[in-house]
Amino acid sequence: MGSMSVTLCGVPLDNPVIPASGTFGYGYEFAQLYDINCLGTFSFKGTTREPRFGNPAPRIAECQGGMLNAVGLQNPGVEAVAARELPRLRECFHKPVMANVSGFSLEDYAYTCAKLDREPQVGWLEVNISCPNVHGGGMSFGTDPKAAASVVRAVKAVTKKPVIMKLTPNVTDIAAVARACEDAGADGLSLINTVQAMRIDLKTRRPLLANGTGGLSGPAVFPVAVRMVYQVYEAVSIPVVGLGGVSSAEDVIEMMLAGATAVQVGAANLRDPYACRDIIAALPAAMERYGIENLQDIIGGAHHG
Amino acid sequence: MGSMSVTLCGVPLDNPVIPASGTFGYGYEFAQLYDINCLGTFSFKGTTREPRFGNPAPRIAECQGGMLNAVGLQNPGVEAVAARELPRLRECFHKPVMANVSGFSLEDYAYTCAKLDREPQVGWLEVNISCPNVHGGGMSFGTDPKAAASVVRAVKAVTKKPVIMKLTPNVTDIAAVARACEDAGADGLSLINTVQAMRIDLKTRRPLLANGTGGLSGPAVFPVAVRMVYQVYEAVSIPVVGLGGVSSAEDVIEMMLAGATAVQVGAANLRDPYACRDIIAALPAAMERYGIENLQDIIGGAHHG
Amino acid sequence: MKKGIFTIEQNVPLTDSVYRLRLAGDASHVTAPGQFVNIALPELFLRRPISVCDAAPGLLTLIYKTVGKGTEKLAVMSPGQTLDILTGLGNGFDVSLAGKRPLLLGGGIGSAPLYLLARYLRQQGKDVAVVLGFNTKSEVFYEKEFHALGCDVTVTTADGSYGTPGFVTDGLPENYSFYYACGPEPMLRAVYERAAGSGQMSFEARMGCGFGACMGCTRQTLAGPKRVCRDGPVFRKEEILWEA
């Protein structure tokens, strides 16, 4: 049997499957269901400088092939994460974890990343410049190459850990944002965050989400994510983490062929808490079916020949 | 019973349901299945100055909740449309038709629109500046407000008919493109065209479509379309034609609440050739269920109160 | 929490829009009354949370109301068909708080989870008073079933077509030791304001995952943000915060 292991920004992963931020909490709920050490790693809940309650309810809507969310970065703040969540995580997860960080200013990003840089279990900083559900921040940094680059520089100045910038699909030219992040010193990129969307309640004639718009995720966005991963892979030479609607071992392989070094699984965890465990279990058979010896070898495979 | 009629750029429609360009040919195939005079109107196959074969095969791929296409504007050219298709259409369709036009230069757009301006059955010119499947043209006009405005001016100079600009969702700020079109004199806007996407064949390890990328359509994109129609409705005062994954009478109502004066149905026609007929038949019951007397009254309803 | 496959044994209407679903499968993870399950349905991305009406070894009883796509799909399913269900979700009611004469207050479909609670409390020999509120006579369900448990049952209807005219708050008994309420938020708020003493309330929320991962159903409380699906759906009167 071949190997599922890949290397992400110099850090080895037993397999490329990574639960996406915001769909796996801080790991605790899932650790009660299965041994989460089977994961490559996971990206924990988007963490900010201060605690955040997030957006008013309803925060969730459904659509065909996916869901909308407008949680709005609810989290206990970086101090509580360091003091309470990470110690609890150490008990059940014995691999480097991906720390997802959001902010509303360059100072926010730097402050939070500096705090998490001191946490030994943090293997990567995933910097979210693409949250579509908060105002004055989040996505506004991710839609402009210059602003994105400024966040990269602010974060790189305070950490030695690999910095992965999480990009938004809600742009005209994602390759330009990707290049700007690479030029500014980013060690990797993850994409796509959710696609800005809306549902309207026919009974109340108002948007279903209290926030108005929300982020679309789930299988519906998978082909958009594959396209963007493919385009970004051609534009940069740093590793790309692919996400967006991944729900099966075949989806993982398709993302890697498009150019992903590792693959995050998001909304699928919410429909089925065992999704990641089951995808990892299904990978060897899928690899054999498609004649794949080592997953590492197929990264970007769709670009060659 | 209330009324389904709406007025689009001064031209009355018996109902707001309009088969979208590229999914209804020039009407002929469908006229053999049912009396297409039940439609509000329909938007015929994207027509260019010269005949086009389009892209190599395969041009179609599937995904969850929709499909990808990369047809590449196959059409017989405007002369053949005027000489052969429109006379044949007159026999089976007795309402103003929406003429969909694509081009690769301002001259192309002006030439083709000038020709179609002389056709009495053409009620609206729908100018496609958003085709994701052709190079050097199409979407490149739709992703830049200035370029979009230049197309509007070129077209308005050669026609007295209402000009509806068809916008691409593959932009950071669709409201900015919409505003630029309105300022340049567009009479209406239609959105969204398809979302650029890709699928990869795990067996061949190559993109499924010969063109590489294609346009995603179908229910998967509906919440994205609703969001963009909502945003554009707030940005402009000219009428908006909503499209993107509409598959039911409820979807039509949701689009209108978001701000659509009329609603196009695209991919649904390809799965079920009777989709538009059945949606129109289902509208009165849906209107009653949601307490709607006249459809015209709910346009943009989600923005009020 | 446990993911399991259940087989439909019965799926029958109790009223025009309320159905009882009897399921065969491993119900051992239902550990308290007031918990819920989350049901995966074909062609719907999100599961549908339904409160547990009754649970016994190998048997799960749910009562649901057809309010949208999911419950409408459920209503047309037949015995023999199987469902993928997450069981044992939520904290449930704390029966240790009941005291001698607990009062159970149900509004509409919110009456369903009170049945298992009443059964537990009766097993402990408590005097259980139940007030069930409905809009109108045709919507009343499970009055007999609560009677059969030996509860003192009052039914109220908003239009006065059956039982006591008015709302559950118009049927409150003289004295009780503790109350448990489940129903729409306006009813819970009325209970909060009118009912004397302490109690627990079970809230509804639009949920993403149903097991605490997505923060989709968070509600602000005096003890900070709480996930209705995981920290709730049952909250103590003392920690509840109402939106202005």
Next chain:
Amino acid sequence: MKKGIFTIEQNVPLTDSVYRLRLAGDASHVTAPGQFVNIALPELFLRRPISVCDAAPGLLTLIYKTVGKGTEKLAVMSPGQTLDILTGLGNGFDVSLAGKRPLLLGGGIGSAPLYLLARYLRQQGKDVAVVLGFNTKSEVFYEKEFHALGCDVTVTTADGSYGTPGFVTDGLPENYSFYYACGPEPMLRAVYERAAGSGQMSFEARMGCGFGACMGCTRQTLAGPKRVCRDGPVFRKEEILWEA
């Protein structure tokens, strides 16, 4: 073309990956051999085009190969289940061109639509020669059925495990009046180059709608762009253009 609901009467494997599907329903819109139907399947957006193997009043017979999600879903469906199907799609073969001794050439699953063609031609009293090409013995199907129609049947296998070793082009008879071919494109091209005289060929294509609306399956020909689904799938040898 007609949209109709068909009930599965039989869905049985003929080989490891080839199944025969017998459907009850209105087959009256199948007007020529070589036409196809387009089947809607749950949770798949696009319909799946399948060539018609045989048609009789109220009965449709399809033979399909499991090559992907759609056909795999189809393969697990059972008698009694219903399918939403568009029938009477495509031009079909022109039997008027057959002459006295028509030759039918089938490659793999492409042999299926030749059965209805052979039946029509035999009804007209033609001497029908059939050459069916497969990869290996275990993949051979319908040899007996073509025999039973009174056809002169040759089977070829690429690995020589059965019948004539080689490809259909290695089994071409001495003389024939006109040929009809259906199979994968490399086989059709080999026939085009090797088989003497005139003929018709049925092409496969990845389709969007299947009825001529979307231009998803267009193929360039000497007579200009043609939609495989509507102007085809059958084309005359004289109009075919091969991609270099």
